[in-house]
Amino acid sequence: MSEPIIALDNITVSFKQKKRTITAVNNVSVHIERGDVYGIVGYSGAGKSTLVRVINLLQEPTSGSVVVNGTTFFKHDANTNDKIRIKNNDLRLRRQKIGMIFQHFNLLNERTVTENVAFALEHSKLSSKEKAQKVADLLALVDLSDRADNYPSQLSGGQKQRVAIARALANDPEILISDEATSALDPKTTNQILALLKSLNQKLGLTVVLITHEMQAVKEIANKVAVMQDGEIIERGSLLEIFAQPKEQLTREFIETATNIDKAIETVGHQPIVHNLAENAVFVRLSYVGKTTDQPLITRLFRDFNVTANILYGNIEVLQGTPVGSLLVILQGTPQAITNAIAALNDNEVDVEKIKGGQSL
Ligand SMILES: Nc1ncnc2c1ncn2[C@@H]1O[C@H](COP(=O)(O)OP(=O)(O)OP(=O)(O)O)[C@@H](O)[C@H]1O
């Protein structure tokens, strides 16, 4: 495999307070490949922002090593106390190649859209004519050319975030860190911004680090996911691995919220047919990934096992080209027939989770 564009190894970040030490990030290693859209998901306080601020040394770690694009920014071995840190001048240049966007946009309210973006080029060696062209190109890239002379107060949240993205791209970064950039936006605008980030990833080969507390955002554009809790990465993998086979309870929670299955289970659970579940019935959730969906499994359950399947809810996502499905189903038949049917489903790589009934199985 090629060298990761971002390599964080054994990163620990502790904050010393008067009485106690808070360990915001605890011995985390994460390698991000060039061209990844790498989602980092976790609840508030998990340590996400602290971890990504380490990438450009806005936050110096207590220990661990930070290597970006092959350059060691920082390395501190807690055992030997050896420490290496990039020189400030060098860091300043390298930071220009790492763009950042945030929840609250951080625009200058007294300056126009054009001036906000041009501000990022203040130290650039371009001529003023080149700068003006660059700003115009950036505004076109984020589809905001018609707002060039507006002030931030004249823009919607989504438009403000587009300005922030244009500004973050001014120095042609290779990495864009998005820290909850869509958290203040409505769902439709969120999707537009996510689509923009994905197109920048594809068009410019930009590596995107996407921090969020919403798996929904990750699901839209990430190819890899890490789940953070209490300063640690508790689970990681490709988007498909994480959605198809989440191992940790917290990961499941995030996914269930993103796929709406949690709401579906609750809503469907209140329907009389589930509420007053027949004695020979069991309410289950079927989950499957990929080609399993080509097979007429539900039909087979009746034909081969004499088990009826009443589908109450279905959700199929296509993640990186692979279908991932969840069905809420009432299976009905004799206990033996249902047991056989579930075994057949499992044989076909359909995961069956009992939600209600079926005590005799
Ligand atoms: N400068 C600081 N001094 C002391 N504690 C800090 C500092 N920065 C962060 N922390 C603590 O570190 C922990 C992780 O914070 P962090 O901001 O990284 O979490 P987060 O996952 O980004 O949360 P959110 O989703 O709310 O942004 C929290 O307990 C926070 O209070």
Ligand SMILES: [Mg+2]
């Ligand atoms: Mg944060």
